[in-house]
Amino acid sequence: MPKTEIKEHIVMRNRDIENIRDLDVYLANGGYAMAKQALTSMTPAAIIDEVKKSGLRGRGGAGFPTGVKWSFVPKELNPKYLVVNADESEPGTFNNHEIIDENPHQLLEGIVISAFAIGANVAYIYIRGEFAYGARFLEQKIAEARERGLIGKNLFGSGYDVEIYVHRGAGAYICGEETALLESLEGKIGQPRLKPPFPAVAGLYAKPTVVNNVETLTNVPRIIEKGADWFRSFGTEKSPGTKAVSISGHVKNPGNYEIPLGITIREFIFDWAGGMRDPNLPLKFIIPGGASSNWLTEEHLDLPMTWDDMAAAGTMLGSGAMVVLDTSVPVVRAALKVDEFFKHESCGKCSPCREGTHFLVKVWERIDEGHGRVGDIELLADVGKQMLGKCFCPLGDSSVSAVNSAIKFFRPELDAAIDAQH
């Protein structure tokens, strides 16, 4: 089957136009025209409507329809805030990284339009602390745009103000969870909040707040420009558009790819990313949607990459992060590393996650070190069961994915790892 061609990039337009990160280049290619159009000749309702029609779904992982999320914001409560989630921290994900570094103005234009749509005058870009350059770079880009009257007061003579500020996190995966992100933005430790209330009603500073992912907002100017139908010409009925997907691990060409939603995993790995790195080491398993997702194996290669198809297969598209691992990888080590990540990032707020991730790591560790005990697999499964669905936020649940996946697909290897020790 030939590789599906993509007519043009929607979010990674830097792949089509050289130096689009420069404001002049961006402007020469129609940049900020949509912001002007939106603020001067569209109503917020019309923008929300168009985004709803486009079927744009949140690119941060959950895939919630963006227009619907916007419409939850109560009109009568002010001020409102738009918060951009640029805390890209899910192991395997690095596509926002590229958008920020290479196509920043499209993101900023998306922020201006979206802020106007929801009635916010201030937007904060919460960027992970490790993107120190990205944060500085975005600040420069904002300053440039502000100088030209593209961000700031009375934009395009509309009387509408949009200020955009960059706020750097400081190293905490949990801050990708939207309420933890808001806590962190308020200068506190990044621990998730109890919901309800949801951020749409009481978010940043207890004011109505929309939290959107970088990629989501970067789509918005193009939807306004070319319309919902054009957007829907990409992807599938329920997962329209494209998705910037990061692929890493043992593939020939790791990197970011903007794919039309709906292509199969097989096509993505083998046609887009060049297939396995070492012809002698075949595919062992795939972590398809970041470390949180349940693993897939060769039998799932024909699964279409959409939110719904992935969910039906018991995993998720997530933030678009595929880690492909070959047969050189011991399953125990992989699971240990994944759970070490969650243990490291567990915020400490709830007991099942705080203690459970540690418990899992300790058992994986002893198996990895050659001290596994009979019954350890059942122990992992049971501890996982006690965590799954019992934690405060999804982080704890995420740590169970590796446990369940390893047991589901590689039980003999796990048993062998323990048996070898007795």
Place this chain on the structure above:
Amino acid sequence: MPDMVTLTIDGQTVSVPKGTLVVEAARQVENLIPVFCYHPKMAPVGMCRMCVVKVGTPKMDPATRQPVVDADGKSVIAMMPRLQTACTTPVSEGMVVVTQDSEVEHAQRGVLEALLTSHPLDCPVCDKGGECPLQNLTMGWGPGKTRFDYNDKVHFEKPVPLGDLIYLDRERCILCARCVRFQDEIAGDPVLGFYNRGRAWHIISQSDPEFDSKFSGNTTDICPVGALTSADFRFKARVWELQPIPTVCNHCSVGCNMTFDTRSNDIKRVMPRENDAVNEIWLCDRGRFGHHFNTSKQRLTTPLVRKAGKLQEATWEEALSIVAQQLDGIRSTTGGKAIGGLAGTSLANEDLYAFQRFFRETLGSANIDHRSGSALDLPLDDAGAQYGIRSGTDLSTLGKGTVVLVFGADPEEEAPVHLLRIRGINTRGGSVITLNGRPTKLDSIAKHALRYKYGSESAILAALLKPLLDSTPADGKRATLRGFNDLVAALKGFNLDEQASGISADKLNTVAELINSAENLVIFYGRDALTAGASVPAGLANLLVMTRKAGATNSGLISLLKGANARGALDLGVRPDRGPNYAALSNAGLDAKQMLSAAREGKLKALYVAGVDPVGDNPAAAESLKKLGLLVVQELFLTETAKLADVVLPVLSVAEREGTYTNAERRVQRFRQAIRPTINARPDWQILQALANQLVSEAVLSAAGGDKSRKQTRREEDKARVRSEWTYASPAEILMDIQANVAGYKGVSYASLQGPTGQWGRQANENYYFDGTSYQNTGGLGVQLPAAVETSSIQTLQPFSVSTPASVADRPWTLVGATFLYDDGALLTDTDLLNNRKAKAVVALNPVDADKLGVKNGERVTVSSGRGSLSLPVHRTKLAPEGVVVVPVGVNNVGLVSVVEGGATPVAIRREA
């Protein structure tokens, strides 16, 4: 009735108010859902996950918005896919909750196993052992055996001190955040936090000093494990060996219900007793840790009589007969007017009543006061009783619709638990207004935090009253207000001098509107207000009247008087101008100040002092006392006054006897004997009774010298006055007498104080894991007395006038004496734990002012008024507003008493070379 919601919990139907959490609904039907982080006094957080349950709700048809019913007409229940935390899930109509099944039990077992993976299980050496929710819940819900390796447990240095009062054992901590949330939400002292994250997360305090809060002890009660323990109780006893004796705190006017937990006739610790109407389940650290005076080695152990210029041990018979004979001698020669009596505010109602009887009846003297005669004495406060908070008011239920005005008071220092209660009203949606001359902690939550300039208090009140007056319709309403025209006259032509008062008229209009629109109006006032002139309490009372809140439900004044039983002393007539129940007297006696002058002039021959220390409060008083023919001191300790006495009579402490106190909200509450006295002391009332009886006995009368016929006349007079021999067998009998003779105390008896016991919210069978180790109240909730205004049909406005303080050109600063919780008072004797927290003998000066004067921290200044001067080191702090210097009251070596003139005092300040 609020909207009720009906749901089913494990098949049992229960109806609860809308908004109730599942965990609370279950508790009402004694279904105990285990919790660690949840606490009924704090917002739910859902952290520990112990309370997970299955929850289902009626399935709704999206088209009709009606519940879907099955073939039997029953609602189809849609169970939620995940277990829910019962502590964060509000009830809804038709909800089905399952708290006990294999899935729930599996999850709860998992949580307990998880918590125990970090817990050292050192119960045998843990102070919490025996009353530990983690122990209990592990027995009830936990796995019998852990699958976790012991060696993988968290390790921390074993207990580290968090300040002087609390120890933290981070290994035991299960990170429920109850303590952190208590400090943030309830105490408003955000001094606890968490460091690191994940499994390395642990409690820290980085305040200066560590754990800088007056409420830190409460965290040891609500800690569900032994992570926070008190330095006071550490390794003192196993909790199951303790006998909790109900008592009432005697450190301030709140009257917190608590227990002395005793073992082997020793007080091992103090714990709160739940009384929602007084202290809920909280205590301040002074109340909790300040019990050591009871068992102090410095206590007086036997009567002392001055012989050859020295106080020497004596028998009770000897000491009492000396006192009786000498008093009788003076009474016979010069009459009662040459005898004065001071009885302090930590005496019980029974003692105070006996004291004023002894003076008025036995000695025929009206010279009675409960103050010490120093310049720092507070004026007699009647407004707090006349316009006091309406009986039946429970501050813990007030919230939305309630306005709390705090005027010239610092509840944190003067009556700490009231701070918590005011914060609680704010949390529940009420509004707080602070009107003070200096910053207080409540300002941070106040809707309006206004700072007046000292001296302008009455003008501020005038500005609040004026719009209320103007808006009162000219119809019949005015006629029902006695004193209306006088108030109109007093405010005629009044205009607020915004410059002089520091607050704009607009702002005060806004406040007046807020007060006027309040459903309930509670007004707290304290030392600053009480010392600012009679028009201040009067003006506050008038605010109540003008807003139709005088005597109204949930409204009234709360006067933060000094001492546990100042209200009792006022109610029972331990004052020169009024008898019990504020009865007017035809001839007023001398007040404390007048007594001291009379002594100096040789007019007062004898002074009988019980629980007051005039010399301690003002060393200059010694000169007066030395002129007396007889000085009798009835005391716990050898005070500065006692050192000058002719006879010293040792008394029993609050822990060694029975009695009652009347708190600031006029609630009469009973304390009980917790320990057996090991010293030769007696309760105050018993001493007074013995003397009263000796003084009417023939033996004494005949032994008295003087002119025979005159003596005869006096005997007749005495007999007429004295009803009979005193035969009180116990304080309970005195209280019977009080309730029969003092109208306000009608119906108050030891029996009525006893009940009702227990309160909603308590588990009958599991009283502490839910909200801490505080005790269920089995000792009675007390009886709240009605305020005078409740029973009167006519509303009376109090005489009010606006005074403008004359500025003194060469004394441009204002000196304010401030009450601090931790002072050098005798009740903190031997509570060394609190020494570092005691107010220092310093002058608090705003940094801007300090710069003006060119003084650094620790450098000395001289502060001089028209009366005298003091010299102290400077403490630069924003807690002193510009132009104001604050000096602590009740702290040794301050010299404040020789400088102040009433309240705020104009002073000059000079930097010392």
Place this chain on the structure above:
Amino acid sequence: MLYEQHKAEIDGILARYPVDRKRSALLPLLYLAQDVYGRLNRDSIREVAEILDLPYTDVFEVVGFYTLFYNEDVGKIVLDVCDDVPCCFCGAEELVADLENRLGIKAGETTKDKVFTLRRVKCIAACDQAPVLQANLEFHNRVLPDKVEAMLTKLRNDVEAGKPVSISGRLAER
């Protein structure tokens, strides 16, 4: 005197947030203080707390929570090697071992000359560039064995030449 010396920058940071929400400026101010003082010790944390009118404890809490705030001494250059999935299967372990060997320290330690601190960190969103590290939060991609020595030499030379460093990453280049 952080505020006095960096008034313009601090005021600029504060201006991003509503006046009554200046606590939001905590993370940026901690980054600044960390750069100025070389780490976040007790005094520098308290100084930040005072600028923002926050209880000390609240600020300590934040310092303890985030991995990019250093409450212990670190070198002039903090090397953060990602050892997460997939990097650990793409040369990260080898890179850590190589660095440990060349610097003579273990991960988590600082060289004696206080130039380098080596840390293992979790995913830094450059998985396609494995093995990857950040030096003072500046990305160094595909740090294969033949590139390690040159990288270290350049970093050390920069420090010795007095080139400004920012352990908070405030000077990070692409």
